[in-house]
Each structure stands twice: as C-alpha cells, then as structure tokens.
Amino acid sequence: MAALTQRLKELDDIERDITTAMQSAGQAILELSKDKPSLKQVESQTSNFVKTLENVENGLTKHITYLTQVSTGQAHEGSSYASQKDLSMAWHRIHHARARLMELERLKNKHMQ
Incomplete structure (x- = not known):
C-alpha cells in the first residue's frame, strides 16, 4: 500500500x-x-x-x-499473480498425471487378465 x-x-x-x-x-x-x-x-x-x-x-x-x-x-x-498462476498450472499437471497413471493402471490390469 x-x-x-x-x-x-x-x-x-x-x-x-x-x-x-x-x-x-x-x-x-x-x-x-x-x-x-x-x-x-x-x-x-x-x-x-x-x-x-x-x-x-x-x-x-x-x-x-x-x-x-x-x-x-x-x-x-x-x-502474487505469477505465484497463483504457477500453482494453478501445477494443479493441472498433477491432475493430468493422475489421470494418465490411472489409465495406464487400467490397461495393465486389462492385459494381465
């Protein structure tokens, strides 16, 4: 201020x-x-x-x-805009990585059967 x-x-x-x-x-x-x-x-x-x-x-x-x-x-x-934007992008990357890992886990389980 x-x-x-x-x-x-x-x-x-x-x-x-x-x-x-x-x-x-x-x-x-x-x-x-x-x-x-x-x-x-x-x-x-x-x-x-x-x-x-x-x-x-x-x-x-x-x-x-x-x-x-x-x-x-x-x-x-x-x-604090840059920090907020970095945090938001990090959350998006985490969600994308989780979704990708779940998809790979599903494919692994499908081939194991």
Whole structure:
C-alpha cells in the first residue's frame, strides 16, 4: 500500500510540475509581449520551463516503464499473480498425471487378465 501511495504522490508532483512549466511559459510570453522585454527575464523563465519539462518527462517515463512491466506480466512488487498462476498450472499437471497413471493402471490390469 505504501508503494501505491508513493506512486500517487509522484504523479501529483508531476501534475504540479506541469502547472509550473505552464506558468513559466506564460511569464516568458508575457515578458516578450512587452514593448521593452527583459531578455534576462525571458531567458530565466525559458530555462525554468525547460528544466521543469525535463522533470515531467523523466517522471512520466518512469511511470510508463512501471506500467509496461505490470501489464506484460513481469514480476513486480506486491504482485502474487505469477505465484497463483504457477500453482494453478501445477494443479493441472498433477491432475493430468493422475489421470494418465490411472489409465495406464487400467490397461495393465486389462492385459494381465
């Protein structure tokens, strides 16, 4: 449960970063729209926008990678699906082996008579 809470917090942080990036872009555009824009201010806001956008991209890539692993059936923390599937398959193999042995026993008894 802690891992889920952590993932949700990370997604919330990414959402906050998107808002920050949009604000930086808006501030840069606002400064450019002035009669005498301050290039230092524009460069600062543009730099903030790019840095924040890189954080968003890295965070989303991390989550997409995680979701790819989960959706392809690879083992991941907190999952018992693989173990349950292995157990189910083992039970099927045991039942098949028992049925086959009973059939062989029946054929043996038939030939012995």
